[in-house]
Structure formats: C-alpha cells, structure tokens
Amino acid sequence: MGKIFYKTEEEIELLKESSLLVGKTLAEVAKLIKPGVTTLDLDKIAEEFIRDNNAIPGFKGYNGFPNTLCTSLNSAVVHGIPNNKPLQSGDIISVDCGTILNGFYGDAAYTFEVGEVKPEIKKLLQVTKECLAKAIEVAIVGNRIGDIGFAVQEHAEKNGYGVVRELVGHGLGRNLHEAPEVPNYGKRGYGMQLKEGLVIAIEPMINLGKRNVRQHEDGWTVVTSDGLPSAHFEHDVAIRKGKAQVLSTHEFVEEVLRNKL
Ligand code: MG
Ligand code: MG
Numbered sequence: 640m641g642k643i644f645y646k647t648e649e650e651i652e653l654l655k656e657s658s659l660l661v662g663k664t665l666a667e668v669a670k671l672i673k674p675g676v677t678t679l680d681l682d683k684i685a686e687e688f689i690r691d692n693n694a695i696p697g698f699k700g701y702n703g704f705p706n707t708l709c710t711s712l713n714s715a716v717v718h719g720i721p722n723n724k725p726l727q728s729g730d731i732i733s734v735d736c737g738t739i740l741n742g743f744y745g746d747a748a749y750t751f752e753v754g755e756v757k758p759e760i761k762k763l764l765q766v767t768k769e770c771l772a773k774a775i776e777v778a779i780v781g782n783r784i785g786d787i788g789f790a791v792q793e794h795a796e797k798n799g800y801g802v803v804r805e806l807v808g809h810g811l812g813r814n815l816h817e818a819p820e821v822p823n824y825g826k827r828g829y830g831m832q833l834k835e836g837l838v839i840a841i842e843p844m845i846n847l848g849k850r851n852v853r854q855h856e857d858g859w860t861v862v863t864s865d866g867l868p869s870a871h872f873e874h875d876v877a878i879r880k881g882k883a884q885v886l887s888t889h890e891f892v893e894e895v896l897r898n899k900l
Pocket of ligand 1: 735736746747748842873
C-alpha cells in the first residue's frame with residue numbers, strides 16, 4: 640500500500656472546492672437525464688461545465704479513460720464509457736465525475752432513475768444511499784477502515800444485496816487514488832486507524848443480486864456477473880473528531896430532482 644498523505648486545513652479547503660464543483664456538475668447532468676438522452680450528451684455538458692469553471696475533467700485521460708464521466712447503466716457497476724445509445728425509461732445510471740481544481744481532485748457519484756423505475760430497483764438505490772450515509776457516520780477519528788466497510792456491508796446484506804469487493808473507495812488528494820483503500824466490506828475494529836487530515840472517497844457499489852462482477856469486453860466497464868442492476872453513490876469525506884466533514888455534496892442534484900417531480 641502506498642504512502643498516506645495527511646492533508647492540512649488549507650489542502651482540505653482546496654479539496655472541498657474541487658468536490659463542490661463535482662456536485663454542481665452532477666446537478667447539470669441531473670437536469671438533462673430523461674429517456675432519449677445519450678450518455679455522450681451528458682458527458683459533453685459535464686466537460687463544458689467543468690472547463691467553464693476553470694477546472695479540468697479528472698477522469699479524461701486517467702489511465703487512458705476516454706471521457707469526463709463514467710456512465711454505468713443497469714448491470715454496469717462502474718467505469719462505463721459514454722456512448723450514443725439513448726437512455727430508456729426504467730434504466731438506472733450511475734454517473735461518476737472527477738475534477739481537478741487548484742491541483743486537487745474531487746470525485747463523487749450518484750445513481751439516477753430514468754423515467755419510471757421498478758420499485759425493487761428504487762429500493763436498491765435507496766439502500767445504497769443509506770449505506771453511504773452509514774459509512775460516513777463511522778468515518779471519524781479513532782475508528783478504523785474496517786468500521787466503514789462493516790457499516791456498508793451490514794446494511795446491504797441485511798437487505799439481501801451483494802457487496803462488490805473488487806472495487807473500493809480510496810484516499811483522495813493531489814492524486815485521484817491514494818492510500819488507503821476503503822473497501823465496502825470489513826470487520827468492526829480492524830484495519831488502519833482513522834486520523835485527522837485523512838481525506839477519503841467512500842463509494843458503496845451494491846448489487847441487487849450476487850456480489851460477483853466481471854470485466855466487460857470494452858476493457859473498462861465492470862458489470863454484474865448475473866446481469867442484475869447495481870447502484871453506486873460516492874462522497875469525499877475529511878476525517879474529523881465526532882463527525883466527518885463531507886466535502887462533496889448531492890444537495891444540488893437532489894434540488895434538481897425535486898424540481899423535476
Ligand atoms: Mg468516483
Ligand atoms: Mg472514487
């Protein structure tokens with residue numbers, strides 16, 4: 640495992656600015672999501688918005704990834720590549736976005752409903768969001784990495800869902816992926832102890848069916864082995880005493896979604 644870079648207050652402030660821009664970009668994407676729109680349309684809007692805000696898309700070119708957004712539909716878990724296929728009513732789509740602002744990465748994701756989505760899939764989204772909230776609750780000074788994974792796993796499995804193990808959350812800073820790894824499964828009281836100055840991206844990836852995943856032939860997209868839907872929500876979090884500081888935000892997204900109703 641790589642070196643852990645603990646952040647100063649100034650650095651956390653910069654990470655917050657970058658993370659905030661991701662939240663605002665996801666809200667621009669949210670405005671557009673409906674049947675008939677393509678994921679390339681979403682990608683274009685996101686890239687323009689990020690550049691208009693004097694930032695750089697964080698994923699574009701990262702390990703050769705071709706686009707600004709990861710757009711992962713239905714049985715795609717993460718790392719989906721935008722394409723020109725129209726979204727259809729009943730789809731769910733995880734939109735994962737990264738930015739670089741003042742040298743620091745922001746990284747957050749939200750899974751959206753397209754048109755009318757089945758109740759059992761709506762519940763998957765709700766529970767995955769709850770998994771993220773429960774993980775953030777325990778992401779505090781003195782707890783351990785295993786407490787975060789335990790919180791996600793317990794809530795997901797209690798609801799009969801599969802927890803993806805091959806992909807994990809991560810430290811965040813001047814690099815998109817820093818140490819430590821932040822798995823969505825684990826044992827209470829195990830793993831590295833959380834300290835002030837640590838900034839991590841927590842990102843439960845929860846499957847309606849079994850936990851197993853495989854790599855799609857495109858070399859990027861990770862899909863569920865059983866073909867059932869998967870959900871993904873992500874926040875950037877600074878570890879604090881008593882209560883974590885959430886640097887990213889879904890507030891702008893949820894405001895857009897409320898206004899759509
Ligand atoms: Mg992400
Ligand atoms: Mg991430």
